[in-house]
Amino acid sequence: MIILLASIFLLGLVVGSFLNVVIYRTLHGESPFEGRSRCPHCHRTIRAVDNIPLLSYILLGGRCRRCRAYISWSYPVVELLTGVLFVWWFVAGSAIFRLTQYPFVHLQPLFWLVIGLLLLVVFFTDLLYGVIPDVIVWILGFSALLYRVLLTMGGIMQPADFWYSLVSGVGVLAFFLGLIAITRGRGMGMGDAKLAFVLGLILGWPRIVVAIFLSFSLGALVALLLLAIGKKRFGQTLPFGPFLVVGTAIALVWGGQLWSSYLTLLF
Ligand SMILES: [Zn+2]
Known part of the structure; x- marks a missing residue:
């Protein structure tokens, strides 16, 4: 059960990471399905290893690896909330x-x-x-x-x-x-x-x-x-x-x- 819930939470984190892309690109008139993620400050492509939901933000101290600019707190928060939403949806769902x-x-x-x-x-x-x-x-x-x-x-x-x-x-x-x-x-x-x-x-x-x-x-x-x-x-x-x-x-x-x-x- 713990492993199942952990997997659902991780899935939520990944979806949350995609929602961040949706939020950013919808407002900048770009398609969320095109191209790799870029740093909003230095516009350099973010490497896959620096794009792990939640974990990368913590390991990098909330900064871009290249230009050291601060990354918005909203990125890890959206990921975390989506993870929590997934677990809540799965656990409370049976009642609803x-x-x-x-x-x-x-x-x-x-x-x-x-x-x-x-x-x-x-x-x-x-x-x-x-x-x-x-x-x-x-x-x-x-x-x-x-x-x-x-x-x-x-x-x-x-x-x-x-x-x-x-x-x-x-x-x-x-x-x-x-x-x-x-x-x-x-x-x-x-x-x-x-x-x-x-x-x-x-x-x-x-x-x-x-x-x-x-x-x-x-x-x-x-x-x-x-x-x-x-x-x-x-x-x-x-x-x-x-x-x-x-x-x-x-x-x-x-x-x-x-x-x-x-x-x-x-x-
Ligand atoms: Zn940067």
Whole structure:
């Protein structure tokens, strides 16, 4: 069991290393599938031995071997988080993935793993560069629609639920567009609105409400903390994508319980 989990963690590290390439190249308009990795500073090709996930970063002390420039902390963190995501997905999956009917027995875990990886990419592109790449939002939205259509066709999901998830997405989009109009785009951007629409499709009703509520609460909390320790000045904005991603992750796992406790509080 330990060997199996260790292998899954290592696989996650390798995939995380690829996600780093996706994050960097998507934002620099390059294909993630072309050419070898290069140092962002000296542009020299990174040798295979210096490109081992996590380990190379530690051994090189977080610097490029050639030009000694510091390598972003985000590289090992993305790798580590992807490794943890893989192990969590494998261990907690048996409790979450309950569809036993072919092909959903394979499709359900695969779908959620892909969604998890794409959301990890969005978290870091927005945190590091303030950008939510359209291409990632398109893939997220297309996968969610396709998955829901397949579930409905397979008789696992009621057609009404399919329409609920679509309406949830449109409702959230309208909410964000309203916010952008009121704040004149100083807080949220169109990237946030498009991502929120797609998250509505992924989460459906009522989880999307939990996710949005959590994102705003976390965003406000972190903004206050940063103001308090003097890291940010009043009026400076934070990227909102990372909060949407964290809110979504919490809503996916505990959304049902959180929603029923809200209702208990209200009535
Ligand atoms: Zn270098």
